[in-house]
Amino acid sequence: MKYEAVIGLEVHAELSTASKMFCGCPVVDATLSQPNTAVCPVCTGMPGVLPVVNQQAVEYAIRVALALNCSIARTSIFARKNYFYPDLPKGYQISQYEAPLAENGVLRIDTPSGERDIRIRRAHLEEDTGKLTHVSENGESYSLVDLNRAGVPLLEIVSEPDMHSVEEVRAYAEELRAILRYLGVNSGDMEKGVIRFEANVSIRPVGSTELGTRVEIKNLNSFRALERSVAYQIEQQARRLDQGLPVDQETLGWDEARGVTYVQRSKEEAHDYRYFPEPDLPPLVVEPEWVERVAAGLPELPRARVERFEREHGLSRADARLLVEDRATGDYFEQVLAAAPDLPPRLAANWILGEIFAWLNTSGERIESIKVPPAGLGELLHAVQSQQINAATGKAVLAEMLQSGRSAGEIIAERGLAQISDADYIAGLVAKVIAENPRELSSYLAGKETLSQWFFGQVMRLAGGRANPQVVRAELQRQLSEKKTA
Numbered sequence: 345m346k347y348e349a350v351i352g353l354e355v356h357a358e359l360s361t362a363s364k365m366f367c368g369c370p371v372v373d374a375t376l377s378q379p380n381t382a383v384c385p386v387c388t389g390m391p392g393v394l395p396v397v398n399q400q401a402v403e404y405a406i407r408v409a410l411a412l413n414c415s416i417a418r419t420s421i422f423a424r425k426n427y428f429y430p431d432l433p434k435g436y437q438i439s440q441y442e443a444p445l446a447e448n449g450v451l452r453i454d455t456p457s458g459e460r461d462i463r464i465r466r467a468h469l470e471e472d473t474g475k476l477t478h479v480s481e482n483g484e485s486y487s488l489v490d491l492n493r494a495g496v497p498l499l500e501i502v503s504e505p506d507m508h509s510v511e512e513v514r515a516y517a518e519e520l521r522a523i524l525r526y527l528g529v530n531s532g533d534m535e536k537g538v539i540r541f542e543a544n545v546s547i548r549p550v551g552s553t554e555l556g557t558r559v560e561i562k563n564l565n566s567f568r569a570l571e572r573s574v575a576y577q578i579e580q581q582a583r584r585l586d587q588g589l590p591v592d593q594e595t596l597g598w599d600e601a602r603g604v605t606y607v608q609r610s611k612e613e614a615h616d617y618r619y620f621p622e623p624d625l626p627p628l629v630v631e632p633e634w635v636e637r638v639a640a641g642l643p644e645l646p647r648a649r650v651e652r653f654e655r656e657h658g659l660s661r662a663d664a665r666l667l668v669e670d671r672a673t674g675d676y677f678e679q680v681l682a683a684a685p686d687l688p689p690r691l692a693a694n695w696i697l698g699e700i701f702a703w704l705n706t707s708g709e710r711i712e713s714i715k716v717p718p719a720g721l722g723e724l725l726h727a728v729q730s731q732q733i734n735a736a737t738g739k740a741v742l743a744e745m746l747q748s749g750r751s752a753g754e755i756i757a758e759r760g761l762a763q764i765s766d767a768d769y770i771a772g773l774v775a776k777v778i779a780e781n782p783r784e785l786s787s788y789l790a791g792k793e794t795l796s797q798w799f800f801g802q803v804m805r806l807a808g809g810r811a812n813p814q815v816v817r818a819e820l821q822r823q824l825s826e827k828k829t830a
């Protein structure tokens with residue numbers, strides 16, 4: 345490709361506080377609540393009301409700013425962003441403009457070609473708007489508004505145009521979501537719209553350092569929409585430049601069904617928001633002592649945890665990332681190791697990423713509430729590790745544990761599943777199978793070596809799957825080579 349893509353992301357993250365940004369209304373789950381039940385005169389924009397800043401929202405924003413290595417302003421200013429749209433009853437949104445809470449941060453991401461640092465330009469506090477639903481029925485079209493979301497605290501995190509591929513954009517978005525979840529400031533439930541992306545995309549000839557004309561793709565609410573729309577724009581812009589046409593500076597929407605962007609606004613139609621300092625709010629003052637207190641309470645962040653899992657437990661980066669992505673999964677893994685300290689960490693990781701993840705997928709349960717506590721998985725893996733049961737039996741036992749909540753020990757004892765390693769007993773089984781299958785034995789002796797696998801299967805079947813496979817294999821090899829030399 346002769347062009348390089350240049351991408352900057354704006355991420356809107358709702359902050360999961362108990363109440364809204366400037367009033368006492370509760371922040372409710374958009375998918376579970378009746379429309380317009382969490383509203384009051386302040387968030388519906390009645391005349392004569394006054395906003396009051398939510399301290400918890402500021403604290404959450406400080407957490408994020410610290411996690412992104414931003415410098416935090418001692419004084420930041422709320423501003424009015426004026427525009428009329430029916431989801432915004434006041435006719436303006438309270439945001440931060442010239443003096444944001446946080447600036448000049450950095451987010452480290454993993455890309456296919458190694459680690460990269462993406463600079464964060466700023467992070468500022470604002471309020472969310474209401475939600476419009478456009479209806480069209482019986483030849484009539486109209487819009488319904490739900491103001492439950494109006495006034496929910498929102499943190500806007502703006503990157504520098506430092507990303508150059510769809511993979512980097514995805515990695516940045518995922519890393520940021522993981523951080524927000526670890527900090528406990530956002531559920532990360534993308535399908536509920538608690539994180540929304542805006543992608544700014546331009547291209548330039550490879551080797552050029554100037555920025556090309558960018559488009560802005562609005563309101564992307566899934567990783568998939570983010571990736572597809574950015575890829576689509578990179579392709580479109582390359583095509584235009586190839587044809588000698590300029591890229592127009594436009595605001596675009598994304599049509600998920602058709603897989604295309606469409607123009608919402610051209611440069612000429614761009615809004616003039618007539619920003620000015622919010623007269624109803626004093627400057628926001630964040631004392632350094634407050635920042636220090638918040639910093640002291642920050643949890644270990646996902647990247648540090650991934651690196652620790654690699655270092656302390658010898659996991660691959662890919663496995664560590666899968667375990668760490670969700671904080672509860674990482675906790676579960678560490679609790680298994682704490683309960684069974686002599687287990688190889690990789691064994692525990694494999695069983696969680698394999699069997700437990702498969703169960704979570706099919707059952708829809710969360711790892712925090714499965715019926716197998718970490719110590720229970722530790723006990724089971726102990727039985728596998730010490731060869732009391734083989735891996736296949738272990739999987740069957742775990743499946744029953746997940747269903748019933750009974751312990752590994754109980755199930756193994758009750759069903760007589762303990763693996764048999766007794767050498768004499770196994771030698772007897774092997775001798776029996778060889779004696780009962782003279783035709784297969786002579787083919788084997790005539791050179792059909794692959795039959796040893798068939799013999800192995802017969803012995804395991806005779807043992808009801810409980811024989812120790814290593815002992816069976818060794819014994820079979822011994823008896824078969826005795827026949828060869830006989």
Ligand code: ADP
Nearest residue numbers: 350351352353503504505544545546555556558
């Ligand atoms: P606004 O969207 O309010 O006009 P900015 O000009 O600050 O704000 O840019 C917003 C986002 O656009 C930032 O993430 C920035 O990195 C990105 N951006 C700016 N110029 C370009 C460009 N030429 N190509 C790609 N992204 C860009």
Ligand code: ZN
Nearest residue numbers: 367369384387
């Ligand atoms: Zn309210």
Ligand code: MG
Nearest residue numbers: 354542544560
């Ligand atoms: Mg923008």
